[in-house]
Amino acid sequence: MTEEMIIAGFGGQGVLSMGKILAYSGIMEDKEVTWFPSYGPEMRGGTANVTVIVSDTRISSPVLQEYDTAIILNQQSMDKFEKAVKPGGVLLYDPNGIVNPPTRTDINIFKVEATKASVEMGNPKVFNMIVFGSYLKVRPILSLDNVEKGLAKSLPERYHKLIPLNLDAMQKGREIVEEVNVV
Amino acid sequence: MGEIKLMKGNEVLAEAAIRCGCDGYFGYPITPQSEVMETLMAREPWKETGMVVLQAESEVASINMVYGAAATGKKIMTSSSSPGISLMAEGISYLAGAELPCLLVNVQRGGPGLGTIQPSQADYFQAVKGGGHGDYKLIVLAPSSVQEMNDFVDLGFELAFKYRNPAMILADGAIGQMMEKVELADYKPRWTKEEVVEKNGGWATTGKPSSRKKNVITSLEMASNDMEVRNINLQAKYRKMEEEDVRYEAIQCDDAEFILVAFGTAARVCQKAVEVARAKGLKVGLLRPITLFPFPKTIIKELARKAVGFLSVEMSAGQMVEDIKLAVYDAGSNARVNYFGRMGGIIPTPTEVVEALEDKFSWELSYGVKRSY
Numbered sequence: 001m002t003e004e005m006i007i008a009g010f011g012g013q014g015v016l017s018m019g020k021i022l023a024y025s026g027i028m029e030d031k032e033v034t035w036f037p038s039y040g041p042e043m044r045g046g047t048a049n050v051t052v053i054v055s056d057t058r059i060s061s062p063v064l065q066e067y068d069t070a071i072i073l074n075q076q077s078m079d080k081f082e083k084a085v086k087p088g089g090v091l092l093y094d095p096n097g098i099v100n101p102p103t104r105t106d107i108n109i110f111k112v113e114a115t116k117a118s119v120e121m122g123n124p125k126v127f128n129m130i131v132f133g134s135y136l137k138v139r140p141i142l143s144l145d146n147v148e149k150g151l152a153k154s155l156p157e158r159y160h161k162l163i164p165l166n167l168d169a170m171q172k173g174r175e176i177v178e179e180v181n182v183v
Numbered sequence: 184m185g186e187i188k189l190m191k192g193n194e195v196l197a198e199a200a201i202r203c204g205c206d207g208y209f210g211y212p213i214t215p216q217s218e219v220m221e222t223l224m225a226r227e228p229w230k231e232t233g234m235v236v237l238q239a240e241s242e243v244a245s246i247n248m249v250y251g252a253a254a255t256g257k258k259i260m261t262s263s264s265s266p267g268i269s270l271m272a273e274g275i276s277y278l279a280g281a282e283l284p285c286l287l288v289n290v291q292r293g294g295p296g297l298g299t300i301q302p303s304q305a306d307y308f309q310a311v312k313g314g315g316h317g318d319y320k321l322i323v324l325a326p327s328s329v330q331e332m333n334d335f336v337d338l339g340f341e342l343a344f345k346y347r348n349p350a351m352i353l354a355d356g357a358i359g360q361m362m363e364k365v366e367l368a369d370y371k372p373r374w375t376k377e378e379v380v381e382k383n384g385g386w387a388t389t390g391k392p393s394s395r396k397k398n399v400i401t402s403l404e405m406a407s408n409d410m411e412v413r414n415i416n417l418q419a420k421y422r423k424m425e426e427e428d429v430r431y432e433a434i435q436c437d438d439a440e441f442i443l444v445a446f447g448t449a450a451r452v453c454q455k456a457v458e459v460a461r462a463k464g465l466k467v468g469l470l471r472p473i474t475l476f477p478f479p480k481t482i483i484k485e486l487a488r489k490a491v492g493f494l495s496v497e498m499s500a501g502q503m504v505e506d507i508k509l510a511v512y513d514a515g516s517n518a519r520v521n522y523f524g525r526m527g528g529i530i531p532t533p534t535e536v537v538e539a540l541e542d543k544f545s546w547e548l549s550y551g552v553k554r555s556y
């Protein structure tokens with residue numbers, strides 16, 4: 001199993017930390033992992049993206065042209081990465097702020113209203129965990145047990161009291177993710 | 184098994200330094216390697232192992248602090264990125280001239296000048312051919328994963344002390360910023376004062392007992408004859424490195440007609456390019472030099488006997504390609520050597536590499552034979 005994915009959105013949406021939790025969860029499941037962020041001018045311009053690769057075998061290139069999965073959280077990233085999903089791959093997006101929704105018919109498209117749900121939960125900070133939960137529903141590549149362990153590993157101990165809240169948010173994501181196009 | 188963590192390459196450099204018993208780090212911040220000192224400062228190793236961590240006022244100061252501290256026979260390191268290493272060039276030449284073991288790290292960014300903070304490999308020449316003045320060589324290690332960032336700290340010190348020579352880890356911004364699973368080494372205690380004297384007392388300034396003459400650390404010889412002897416000895420040392428400490432990894436080279444040669448991040452990209460090319464039916468392998476000096480000439484010569492062509496894939500305008508050409512020429516082979524790369528902080532993609540291979544070797548690919556001249 002190799003999952004090559006990109007998570008892309010605005011800085012502050014928790015893109016990098018979602019990737020980190022995913023990577024740590026992969027380690028808990030004894031997988032090889034690579035987390036490669038955009039840094040530098042892109043980051044300073046407000047958009048953030050991270051390539052995460054989880055694999056049973058040694059990981060080669062951290063730089064990819066196409067992805068098994070793209071999690072897209074703003075329009076700029078949609079413009080850039082919709083076309084980079086492998087045919088038959090997965091595109092998961094939050095429609096908030098998306099003016100031009102994805103149009104490809106050869107990939108699996110899912111949407112999750114995570115911005116809205118995070119406001120309803122009274123905590124916009126759990127936005128990324130809602131998205132993460134819906135991702136794991138769509139692509140169950142890791143066991144929830146290991147994700148919980150990965151979460152504990154990637155959060156400093158002083159934030160461990162927030163783990164239940166994060167797990168609730170992931171559960172919310174699992175519940176509200178919708179199919180848009182399935183091939 | 185050691186402790187498993189998810190860490191950035193830069194963070195791992197700091198952690199590995201503490202764990203391998205490093206005595207002192209002197210540095211000055213620069214993107215994309217600032218996390219090295221940030222991590223050291225956060226870890227406060229002076230409380231744990233007694234390791235000194237100091238932010239100097241500039242790269243020039245930090246490399247000269249390295250010179251002074253390394254003269255005492257202890258494990259000393261610094262790290263920087265391309266423009267910072269240029270500033271250190273004079274000091275590095277002095278370290279090599281005075282035969283002081285130390286560990287230097289260059290987490291390369293795009294140049295020339297201030298360039299960009301994105302990853303690059305354009306300091307290959309600077310690292311393996313000199314950079315500073317005079318006939319000197321560094322032992323140059325090129326990590327291509329976060330795990331190797333960890334492993335090469337200890338290895339770098341080991342080689343530096345084996346040869347009394349500065350060793351350099353030549354990484355790039357991608358390896359520095361990337362997080363991967365890493366198995367950390369167990370703690371080695373710092374050398375005690377007695378151990379330093381026992382290991383390096385023959386040359387280092389460990390405090391002069393009445394039983395021996397004073398040890399002098401210098402790169403200066405006023406008499407040309409003496410200076411030539413010094414140079415001859417240095418060259419003998421470099422030849423010994425070439426005999427004993429070449430390291431490389433060959434991936435699917437056994438039946439390969441075309442060999443990609445790449446190090447660091449470019450080698451990771453090429454590993455994928457090999458998969459892509461093999462899926463297309465092309466017999467492609469990857470040779471990954473791990474030591475850039477000493478350069479793995481012998482294996483290239485062996486491969487050149489049967490390979491149709493070599494493609495040097497670099498994040499530069501083509502520097503290592505010259506060393507490959509020399510090795511292929513030495514082998515008397517008519518294998519063709521080409522270069523493909525991106526510059527200015529851009530990392531080539533695996534698809535680009537395969538396309539470049541097909542383009543540059545289109546003649547060989549259509550006829551399936553070596554081109555004869």
